[in-house]
Amino acid sequence: MVKPSRLNGGVKGQAAIEYIATYGWAILMISIVAIVVWQMGILNPPNPPPDCRGFSQIRPLDWSLDSSASQLTIVLVNEANTKLTVSSVSATLTGNSGSCSDNTEFNISAGSTVQVNLTACPIGSLSTGDYYKTNINITYNNVASGMSHTSIGNCWGSTE
DSSP: OOOOOHHHHHHHHHHHHHHHHHHHHHHHHHHHHHHHHHHTTTTOOOOOOOEEEEOOSEEEEEEEEETTTTEEEEEEEEOSSSOEEEEEEEEEETTSSOOEEEOOOEEEOTTOEEEEEEOSOOOTTOOTTOEEEEEEEEEEEETTTOOEEEEEEEEEEEOO
16 A cells, blocks of 8 residues: 655646646637737628618619718619509618608609618718618508508618
8 A cells, every 4th residue: 555645746736737837828829819810800700791681562772871971872663563652761770869761752663763862861980881781661652552551671781
């Protein structure tokens, strides 16, 4: 039978310190590499491509947010098989308070497009190239049925 001695306990302590020191250096190096990669922007994903989701019979075909003029330009397309009367178009940029709208009433025939300019949009601190997302409400009346509807959806992209 071997008696435990101070010498045997000391060897165990030395092994533990060597283990901590070895893996401590490895963790330190991994942390430094992670910080460098993060600072270089390698981990920052690019902005998603411009797109729209939602909407019903009338929807944005194309859109652009001009950060210098605080103007959102939307080209609407009528995908209903009938003439529509649009009574209002409004937009609210996500993260900003307030909205911009155009309450000018206009008709749009089936399959046609029309351009709407929403001015004085509260864009906050957005500048050219910044990512944005906007909620758009299009209130319209189906001329054939006489019923009122609202087409609601989101569009996003980079400011111009």
